[in-house]
Amino acid sequence: MEAAGGGGAAAAGGGGGIALHDFSGRLGEQRVHFHAMRLRDSLFLWVGAAPALATLAVAMCNPRDSIPVAASLLGDPSDTASACLAQRLASKTKKQIFVSYNLQNTDSSFTLLIENRIKEEMMAFPEKF
Incomplete structure (x- = not known):
């Protein structure tokens, strides 16, 4: 598992810009x-x-419920891998999260590996997330 160069491009204008980060594993x-x-x-x-x-899904926290609300924006709505991952990450970060999950393996143990890899990267580079 390694970071692929970091890809840290921040938009001009201060800390509220865009930050890009690429990694793989x-x-x-x-x-x-x-x-x-x-x-x-x-x-x-x-x-x-x-x-x-x-696929593309979005999830965001809801002040009236502890479970973030999620919606599928693109792709087969019965494929819930993007929405489920977006929900879990929205719950962790308290941000609006867009996820495009483009892997054929949607087994729950594999998606947990995916989620853990993302969390590792979030811990290592919090400024990128």
């Missing part, structure tokens, strides 16, 4: 790539093995 038998784009109050996270944007 071998999870099980598969090499997985991650692209994070931190915006002012939200985070866009792409997860995949090949260039594709097959």
Whole structure:
């Protein structure tokens, strides 16, 4: 598991800009790539093995419920991997989270590996998230 160069581009104008961060890791038998784009109050996270944007979901915290609300924006709505990951990350970060999960393996143990890899990177580079 390694960070791929950091990709730290921040927009001009101070701390409220955009920060980009790319990293990857071998999870099980598969090499997985991650692209994070931190915006002012939200985070866009792409997860995949090949260039594709097959699904996109958003999740955000709800003051009336402890479980973040999530919606599928792109792709098959019965594929809940993006929405579930977005919900868990929104709960952790308290931000609006957009997730595009583009891997065929949606097994819960594998998605937990994905989530843990993201959390590792969040701990190592909090300014990127």
